[in-house]
Amino acid sequence: MSHKSELIFRYFDQTRNLYGNQLFLEAQIASDPVQNLDSLESFNASICNCLKCELGHTRSNFVFGVGNPNADIVFVGEAPGEKEDLIGEPFVGRAGKLLDKILAAINLSREDIYICNVIKCRPPKNRDPLPREVELCEPYLKTQLSLIKPKLIVALGRIAACTILRTKEPLKNLRNKTFKYEGIDLVVTYHPAALLRNPNFKIPAWEDFQMIRDKYLIQD
Numbered sequence: 001m002s003h004k005s006e007l008i009f010r011y012f013d014q015t016r017n018l019y020g021n022q023l024f025l026e027a028q029i030a031s032d033p034v035q036n037l038d039s040l041e042s043f044n045a046s047i048c049n050c051l052k053c054e055l056g057h058t059r060s061n062f063v064f065g066v067g068n069p070n071a072d073i074v075f076v077g078e079a080p081g082e083k084e085d086l087i088g089e090p091f092v093g094r095a096g097k098l099l100d101k102i103l104a105a106i107n108l109s110r111e112d113i114y115i116c117n118v119i120k121c122r123p124p125k126n127r128d129p130l131p132r133e134v135e136l137c138e139p140y141l142k143t144q145l146s147l148i149k150p151k152l153i154v155a156l157g158r159i160a161a162c163t164i165l166r167t168k169e170p171l172k173n174l175r176n177k178t179f180k181y182e183g184i185d186l187v188v189t190y191h192p193a194a195l196l197r198n199p200n201f202k203i204p205a206w207e208d209f210q211m212i213r214d215k216y217l218i219q220d
Contacts (some may be wrong), residue, residue, distance in 0.1 A: 040069045040147050046118075052136045057123035065116030065144060073108075073216060074143065074150045075099070077182035077191065078159040079119035079129055090115050095192035099156075102192070102205070106213040114148055116141065118163050134163055145182050152216045153184050156189030175208060187212065 040057070044064040050056055063080040066089050075091075083093040091099055103109060119129045119137050129137075155161035158171040164176070165179055174188040189208035190201045 034141055053133050058124055059121040060085045063088055063120055063190055065092055066116035068112055070149055070152045071114040074114045074148055075154045075156055076160055077117045077156045079117050080122040081126055085122035090117055102209055105204040106209050116144060128159055142182055153181055153186040155188045161188040
């Protein structure tokens with residue numbers, strides 16, 4: 001069986017497992033990421049109609065990611081929220097505005113970095129992603145990283161960090177450490193939404209961003 005035939009077989013097998021024997025003719029097979037490595041833009045175009053899991057049938061917009069395609073730092077969240085789903089961009093609500101302020105404090109903007117999520121479609125009622133959804137969507141994140149080639153990944157929040165690192169450790173045990181993901185340094189800090197809920201997290205979060213600035217940003 002050829003590689004392409006195997007991918008098609010796997011797609012229909014996954015569809016059968018999710019939806020039974022009924023064939024959804026409107027469903028489109030997401031292109032093989034390996035065949036779409038020219039740019040983030042072309043990769044996005046090839047997967048934005050993905051229906052590999054049921055989230056593709058409930059989303060308003062596919063939330064690919066935004067920012068500098070050559071960024072040294074990629075910020076990764078868990079999954080789109082309600083506003084992100086409606087607009088089609090990550091971190092556009094109150095948490096996103098706070099993230100912008102934190103970035104400005106270390107002399108960065110969205111034009112300097114790249115922001116995306118592990119999951120590209122909003123889980124209903126903002127529930128945590130299911131293991132099967134992560135399994136099907138995480139290869140898209142890996143391809144994004146292979147195209148951007150950043151120096152650092154910053155996992156925003158415990159769920160994003162635990163999803164990427166395959167761990168159940170609390171966030172406090174993941175901070176102040178450097179991990180590797182796809183051969184790239186990865187650090188963990190608080191999700192901006194957590195800072196809005198608990199201002200006590202702002203001081204340790206600022207310490208994390210100071211470390212990012214001092215260790216990974218070239219200063220003039």
